[in-house]
Amino acid sequence: MTNQNLSVVLAGGGTAGHISPLLAIARAIRASAPETEILAVGTAAGMETGLVPAAGFKLATIDRVPMPRRPSADLLKLPGRLSAAVRQAGAIIDEAAADVVVGVGGYVSTPLYFAARRRGVPIVIHEANARPGLANRLGARLTRHVAAAFDNTPLPHAQWVGMPMRTEIARLDRDAVRDAARTKLGLEPGRPALIVTGGSSGAASINGTISASLPALAAAGVQVLHITGRGKQLLDASGALLAAPGYRQVEYVDGMEDVYAAADVLLARSGAATVCEVAAVGVPAVLVPLPHGNGEQALNAAGLVQAQGAVLVADREFTPDWVGRQLVPLLQDPQRLAAMAAAARALGIRDADERMAAMVFSAAGYSRAGHGSTGKDTNELR
Incomplete structure (x- = not known):
């Protein structure tokens, strides 16, 4: 990635609880490294279709893959739906030439985690709730770059960084x-x-x-x-x-x-x-x-x-x-x-967005001083 701009793909959507921290992370990355290419990924039915473009970021969408909690017809359809969504996610990662994938949970994150893992692209996760959702419980098994808003969140490798939020609130x-x-x-x-x-x-x-x-x-x-x-x-x-x-x-x-x-x-x-x-x-x-x-x-x-x-x-x-x-x-x-x-x-933690941006740069092996990469992250799980 030397002499190229960092490319970051952020996954999450559906509710404001996912979109708000996603946008805060994106803003912090851009504030620290303005040349970064940033792409958000959501679904066509989520609030992100309005909020992400309004915030000035590009949005790509994949199919929504709900995770049924009990036996049903949807459970039988899950493998096919998930496989299709992973292919869609992989195409987005490839087209973006992503150096790192950042997920904040929700339906859209799981396909992005799986597609990134297949490609050896580093994964960074932020979990907003004290009790983590299914997507991030799965994703945390694929990376050591895991952040949490609360100090009691039971995820492997979780670092307590707080909740990324708008600077108008944090300050x-x-x-x-x-x-x-x-x-x-x-x-x-x-x-x-x-x-x-x-x-x-x-x-x-x-x-x-x-x-x-x-x-x-x-x-x-x-x-x-x-x-x-x-x-x-x-x-x-x-x-x-x-x-x-x-x-x-x-x-x-x-x-x-x-x-x-x-x-x-x-x-x-x-x-x-x-x-x-x-x-x-x-x-x-x-x-x-x-x-x-x-x-x-x-x-x-x-x-x-x-x-x-x-x-x-x-x-x-x-x-x-x-x-x-x-x-x-x-x-x-x-x-x-x-x-x-x-x-x-x-x-309160008022700089969680900056902490997350630093974690993203570290996972990608990106040096802001040199505007380049130090190579593949050796800490990514294999």
């Missing part, structure tokens, strides 16, 4: 921009502010509890910004948008850094990105893990809760009564909120 100074962020979001500067979000798709149970808790929150002088999720607006009996004193609802906010800066308390699910961003910026949080799935969201939050940077409440226990007994007093306790903020920030 956020909440105190410096709080008033401006509140003005931008329609919040008053002097009142306790609770900001509620269930993620891009919303959270019906959280929305319902907040709706029923508005009288208690208003009586306590708390203002609420409620990010309901697209199509999840709360309506009153007449079918109009729910309204109450000190309460404002929106479907979406473009720029979570404003949310983190404006909130005295953030109420959210404990997805991996949310937990890591809460720690990075130092915002007190109440986390309500998804009540279904494999329990990964509770595991994601465990370290932050143990450090007293966040409060965890089970979905079934997050009721208007809990809001009155626990959340309202928290919002009225500046000293506790300050301690939570400090504890969260002490746990």
Whole structure:
């Protein structure tokens, strides 16, 4: 690769939880080595079809290969589908003349891992969740270049690097921009502010509890910004948008850094990105893990809760009564909120994107100083 630009293929998609770190890694690579050729690989049905080109990166797609968890017709079709996707992935790697393949998990990553392994192309993996997904559990057997957002992630060779995130969040100074962020979001500067979000798709149970808790929150002088999720607006009996004193609802906010800066308390699910961003910026949080799935969201939050940077409440226990007994007093306790903020920030990692870029360069045997390769990586599993 001497005298040639580094070529990096990044695999991942489907959800923002995969796409956001992928884009953060891509930006960090380009910031450090602007001449790098970067290609993202996803599927035609994922959010990446809009987000990746909008971020200024090229996107290729392969067929989506779901991994059935129980006997079914899809399980019988899996070998053929996977084989076809691996061929598609291999063609993309060959055309890109990839020096390294980076995967962040999800359906699209497995074919890329297998195709890269067949070609002797180094593989770098980033796992976002404390409980790793199937794609990265398989991929981690093929490489020693494995990174994790959480220090308790059970993957071979895993290094704790944190969660790659947008620099606007990683470098956020909440105190410096709080008033401006509140003005931008329609919040008053002097009142306790609770900001509620269930993620891009919303959270019906959280929305319902907040709706029923508005009288208690208003009586306590708390203002609420409620990010309901697209199509999840709360309506009153007449079918109009729910309204109450000190309460404002929106479907979406473009720029979570404003949310983190404006909130005295953030109420959210404990997805991996949310937990890591809460720690990075130092915002007190109440986390309500998804009540279904494999329990990964509770595991994601465990370290932050143990450090007293966040409060965890089970979905079934997050009721208007809990809001009155626990959340309202928290919002009225500046000293506790300050301690939570400090504890969260002490746990946060703000340069995970740069750490991942360095791992990618190392795996590829790429010297930024010499703009070339030192040869095939001798640590890649054979």
